Amino acid sequence: MTEAAPALDADVLIVGAGPVGTTLALALADGPLRVQLLDRQPAGAWRRDPRALALSHGTRQLLERLGAWNAAAATPIRGIHVSQRGGFGRTRIDADEHGLPALGYVMRYRDLLAALHARLAEERLLAPCALKAVEPAPAHATATLDHQGETRRVAARLIVHAEGTPQDGPGLTVRDYGQHAVVCEVTPAEPHDNRAWERFTPDGPLALLPVGGDYAVVFTVPPDKAAALLALDDAGFLAALNAQFGGRARLVAAGPRASFPLSLRLRRQLARERQVWLGNTAQTLHPVSGQGFNLGLRDAWELAETLLDNPDDPGRAGPLAAYARGRQTDRWGSALFTDGVVRAFSNDLPPLRALRGLGLLALDAAPPLRRFVARRMIWGARAWL
Ligand SMILES: Cc1cc2nc3c(=O)[nH]c(=O)nc-3n(C[C@H](O)[C@H](O)[C@H](O)COP(=O)(O)OP(=O)(O)OC[C@H]3O[C@@H](n4cnc5c(N)ncnc54)[C@H](O)[C@@H]3O)c2cc1C
Structure with missing residues (x-):
């Protein structure tokens, strides 16, 4: 006797x-598909996440369409000051120049999740x-789940993996940057005026992003220096940060x-x-x-659009392969742009330092180049068009 399909x-x-x-769950919520979302963390665990994210104008528009734009928690970025430590050249990118009220927005991960989860019907989430x-x-995939210590099996026409950063595995291309990001919120001595700072240091990039009245810090350094920065007391940490800016941005209080x-992790096959x-x-x-x-x-x-166009069988190979092909330009463009910036700026080789300085000067002198960088921030993928 053969076992019946679940x-x-x-x-x-x-x-x-x-x-x-x-x-994705929200984008599918009003359609005909039966959607189940699950997470290995208890509901609300995201409240402890310390990250703040820079969100593009395009992201704001998509979240608004889902009714999940957390306007009260979004801090507009009106300008960015880009410079390198120990080298010449700097540039400023301003929202005014592009006729927009903001280049992008900063929002804490927890505030982003709060708005998304507030729109989600409670029964959709298993956690x-x-x-x-x-x-x-052939006709479905079966997932084995650990639900509060009990094993459950769920069959679905399509399983969507959105588990976040993956472990090393055969289907992935991985580049370890040998850097850690130390994140923290700090209070400036003067109001930040909605300006962000991007400072390239020989250890890695250092960003100050305005969030509320404070800055969110993302300080990328080698792992041993990250451990040392975490071990400092607040005064020592603030002194280390202030030293990076040579007095340009004075920071006076630090949170946890x-x-x-x-690392860079690129999955070679997006659908199978x-x-x-x-x-x-x-x-x-x-x-x-x-x-x-x-x-x-x-x-x-884009996946939601593909699935809603194929409600009879959202797991069909053809449309999923088309979705995967359609994502390549955006993901490779974003990966190459980001990887290029990290590799060009995270070192202290004198010829590269000079080239970087020239690059920043060129950016400062050439409005079309500056517009390209600004468009990447404002629109993401559409910057390539
Ligand atoms: C320091 C830092 C700064 C960043 N800044 C920015 C920024 O400025 N702008 C920006 O756009 N991006 C930024 N990012 C990237 C951004 O945080 C991620 O791209 C985003 O969080 C990815 O969302 P996700 O839903 O794919 O994964 P995650 O946010 O990692 O969520 C994955 C979820 O899957 C759950 N999960 C994992 N495994 C399982 C399992 N086996 N079963 C069930 N559930 C599981 C996890 O509990 C988690 O809730 C930053 C990242 C870092 C580290």
Whole structure:
């Protein structure tokens, strides 16, 4: 006797209720598909996440269409000052120059998730519930889940992987940057005037992003220096930060610190056997140019359109392969841009320092170049068009 196929429990099972998985669930919520979202963390665990994210204007527009734009928690970026430590050249990019009220916005990860989860019907989320294994079959895939210590099996026409940064594995191209991002919120002595700072140091880029009345710091340094920065008391940490800016931005108070290891992780195949990968699990980028979530959101948006166009069988190979092909320019463009910036700026070789200075001067003198960089920030992928 053959075992009967398990009853279909969902059309689309989304694994990972981070910002990308939750955005996809919301984008599908009013359509005909039965969608189940799950996360291995208890509901609300995202409230402890220390990150702040730079969001593009395009991201704002998509979140507004989902009714999940957290306007009260968004700090506009009206200008960015870009410079390098120990070298000449600097440039400023201003929103006014592009006829927009803001180049982008800064929002804490937890505020982004709060707005997304507020729109989500409670029964759509199963948490804590971890994906353990997937068995693909021609008409469905079966997921084995650990739901609060009990094993459950769920069959779905499509399993969407949105689990965030993946472990090393055979389907991934990985470049370890040998850097960690130390994140923290700091208070400036003077009002920040909605200006962000991007400072390239020999250890790695250092960003100050305005968030509320404070700055969110993303300080990328080698792992041993990250450990040393985490071990400092607040006064020592502030002194280390202030030294990087040579008195240009004076910081007077610091909140709790955390660190994240940084690598580039690119999944070679985005769709196969009734499964699709998006967001950080498809591509994890260095945070230097603030592309990661903006890119993952576009993954979710385009996947939702593909699935809603194929409601009879959202796991069909043809449309999923077309979705995967359609994402290549955006993901490779974002990955190459980000990787290029990290590699060109994270070193102290004198010829490169001079070239970087010339690059910053050229950027400052050439409005079309500046417009290109600004468009990447404002629109993401559409900057290439
Ligand atoms: C320091 C730092 C700064 C950044 N700054 C920016 C920025 O300025 N702008 C920007 O756009 N991006 C930025 N990013 C990137 C951004 O944080 C990510 O791109 C974004 O969080 C990816 O969302 P995600 O939903 O794919 O993954 P995640 O946010 O990692 O969420 C994944 C979810 O999946 C769950 N999960 C994992 N495994 C399982 C499993 N087996 N079963 C069930 N659930 C599971 C996890 O619990 C988690 O809730 C930054 C990243 C870092 C580290």
